[in-house]
Amino acid sequence: MANVTMAPTLCFFSISGNSSAFAKCNLSLRRLPCIKAMRIEKPLEELYNVRVERKVSPERLEELGVSRWSVWKTGKCRLPWDWHVDQLVYIEEGEVRVVPDGSQQYMRFEAGDLVRYPKWFEADLWFNGFYQERYSFRAYGDDY
Secondary structure: OEEEEEEEEEEEEEOOOOOHHHHHOOOOOOEEEEEEEEEEEEEHHHHOOOEEEOOOOHHHHHHHOHHHOEEEEEOOEEEEEEOOOEEEEEEEEOEEEEEEOOOOOOEEEEOOOEEEEOOOOEEEEEEOOOEEEEEEEEOOOOOO
């Protein structure tokens, strides 16, 4: 999913030589600059600093020691959540839709994804069925 941001771009418009305001001015330019809005879309992951690796290899999982992480499971539900520390999550089964607070859009993560949620991130988590993850809390400065 993506978010929309407005950014200016330069364009020109013309004034008719018949305009009374234009006739009073002794201007030779008939084109004046104006500002026009343009749409730029950024992924929600970038906006909220959520990092994701898709289809993580077994070698990568071994490198991180994922098999030693804690396991969490749930069924179909909605769960409001906020992260007080960075959390690294490997999704083993199912999928989750993450709706950041104040947003109408969502990020979708599924089995095989490695997701890092940043400290102080707040969102609603939507689970449509069985879901299982392994998770590890990260200290400031730890990288994955």
